[in-house]
Ligand code: HEM
C-alpha cells in the first residue's frame with residue numbers, strides 16, 4: 337500500500353480521470369438525444385422520456401464495454417494501466433447511469449397504473465413461455481442488482497472486510513451482468529429497432545470484449561509456457577532464469593508447478609521472490625517496479641518491502657514470500673510459499689552474477 | 701516476460717513508462733494518454749450516433765396535452781365508453797372518440813347504463829391515422845349529462861361475419877399517442893398494465909390491400925375483455941371472432957380460445 341495513502345485518496349489524476357469519463361458519458365447522451373430529435377420530429381417525434389431512457393441505457397452498456405476492455409488492454413499493453421487505476425469510479429458511474437435508466441423505465445412503463453410499479457415490473461408480462469416474449473426487464477433488473485452489489489462494495493473498506501478473494505469473486509459477477517444485459521437488449525430493444533445496425537453493434541461489442549479477453553489469456557498462457565517447470569532442479573526449487581537478465585528494480589514472473597505465479601524482483605539489496613498476486617485486488621506484482629525500495633503494484637500502487645512482503649508502516653498488508661538462492665548466476669525459487677510477511681534474506685549477487693546485466697543506475 | 705533461458709543479456713530490456721497513481725505521470729505515458737483518451741471519447745460519441753440511428757419511427761400519433769378541449773356528443777358503450785360526436789367540424793359525419801382517464805385507466809365513470817345519453821366532455825385529444833380518443837380531465841364534471849339534446853336512438857351494428865385477423869394487440873391510449881412508440885416488445889409491459897387498467901385493447905392489423913386497420917376487441921358476448929388476453933398483448937397473434945362495423949368503427953367479438961400466438 338502506498339506510503340502517502342491517506343493524502344492521495346482523491347488525487348489530481350482521479351479528478352482528471354473522472355472529468356474525462358463524465359465528459360464522455362455526457363457527450364454520449366447529448367449525441368444520442370440530438371440524433372433522436374433530428375431523425376424523428378414533429379408528429380413522428382419519440383416521447384422525451386423514452387428517448388432519455390434509451391440514451392441512458394445504451395450509455396451504460398457502452399461504458400460497461402469500456403470497463404470490460406480495460407482489464408485485457410492493460411495486460412496486453414502496460415500503457416493502459418493508468419486507465420485501470422481508477423476503474424472503480426467508472427464502474428460506479430456506469431451503475432448510476434444504469435440506475436437512472438431503470439428508474440425512468442419503471443416509472444414510465446410501470447407507473448400510472450392500477451398496481452404499484454414494482455409489482456407491475458415483476459408480474460406484467462404474463463407470457464414467460466415464449467422466448468421472444470420473455471420479460472427482458474427481468475434480465476435488466478438482475479444486471480442492475482449485480483451492478484449495485486459491485487458499486488456498493490467498491491470501496492477498499494469492503495475489500496478488507498470481505499477478504500480479497502470473496503471481493504474478487506463478487507466482482508467477477510460483472511461477466512454475469514454483461515451476459516444478462518446482452519439478453520436484456522436482444523429480447524427487448526433488438527426486437528423493435530429498425531434495420532440490422534443494432535444487432536451488428538451488439539455483436540461488435542461482444543466480439544471486442546471476447547477477443548481482447550482471449551488475446552490477453554493467450555499471452556498469459558504463452559508466458560507460463562515460456563518458463564519451463566521441467567528445469568526445476570528438484571521438486572521444490574524452481575529455476576527462474578539468469579539474474580542478469582532481470583532489469584534492475586523490476587521482476588520476472590515464474591509459474592510454479594501448481595499454477596501459482598511467483599514474482600522474482602531484482603532490487604538494491606539483491607534478489608527476492610514474492611507472490612505475484614497483490615493483496616489489494618490481485619494485480620500482477622511482477623509487472624510492477626521497485627520504487628523507494630518497495631515493490632509497487634502496477635494497478636493501484638500498493639507497496640511491499642521485498643525482504644518480508646510487508647507494506648511499509650503505517651500500512652499492514654502482507655503478501656507471501658519465497659525462499660530464493662542464486663546458483664551459477666541463475667535465480668532459483670523454493671516453490672513452497674511462506675506465510676505472508678515472513679522475512680527472507682534476499683539472495684546476494686556476486687560480480688560474476690551480474691556480467692552483462694542491465695539497468696545499473698536505472699530506477700534508483 | 702520472456703523465457704528466462706532464452707533472454708539474451710544483450711537485448712535492450714523493454715521498459716514501458718511506469719504509472720503510479722500518486723506520482724507524476726511520465727512524459728511518454730502522458731503523450732500516449734493524450735492521444736488515447738480523445739480517441740476513446742470519439743469512439744464513444746460514434747457509438748451514440750450509431751445507437752441512436754437504429755431507433756424506429758414511432759408513428760404519426762399526436763397527443764394534444766395542452767389546454768383541454770370541450771366536446772358534445774352521445775355516449776355509448778361498445779363495450780368501452782365511446783363519445784359519438786355528430787357533425788364534427790364540417791365533415792358532416794359522426795366522429796368516434798374512445799374515452800379514457802388520465803394515467804393507465806379506462807373511463808369507468810359513466811354512470812349512464814343505457815347507450816345514447818347526450819353528454820359534455822372535456823379533455824385532451826389523441827389521434828393517429830384517423831382514430832381518435834379523449835383523455836378526460838380528472839375533474840368530476842369533465843363528463844356530464846347534456847339535457848338540451850335528446851338521447852340518440854342507437855342503431856345496430858352491421859355484422860360482417862366470422863374472420864381470423866393477424867396483428868398485434870395494443871393498448872389504444874399509448875398507441876394513439878400517449879407514448880411514442882406505444883407498441884412492440886419494449887412497450888409490452890406498459891400495454892399490459894394499461895389494458896389491465898381498462899384502456900380498450902385494439903388489434904392493429906392490415907387489411908387485404910395492406911392498409912393499417914384498427915379493431916376494437918371485446919368478448920364473445922360483447923363484454924370488455926379480461927385476463928384471457930393478457931398473455932397475448934404486444935405479441936404477434938391471430939384472432940378469430942365475429943367482426944362488426946358501427947359508424948365506421950370496427951370491433952371483433954373474440955371467440956372463446958380464439959387468440960393464438962404466431
Ligand atoms: C430494473 C432494471 C431495468 C429495466 C426495468 C429496464 C427497462 C428497459 C426498457 C423498458 C427498455 C426499452 C426502452 C425502449 O426502447 O422503449 C430498455 C432498453 C435498454 N436497456 Fe434497460 N432496463 C433495466 C436495466 C438496465 C441496465 C442495468 C442496463 C445496462 C447497463 C440496461 C441497458 C439497456 C439498453 C442498452 C437498452 C436499449 C436502449 C435502446 O433502445 O437503444 N438496462 N430497458
Ligand code: FES
Pocket residue numbers: 614615616617618619633634635636637638
Ligand atoms: S494495488 Fe490494487 S491490485 Fe495491487
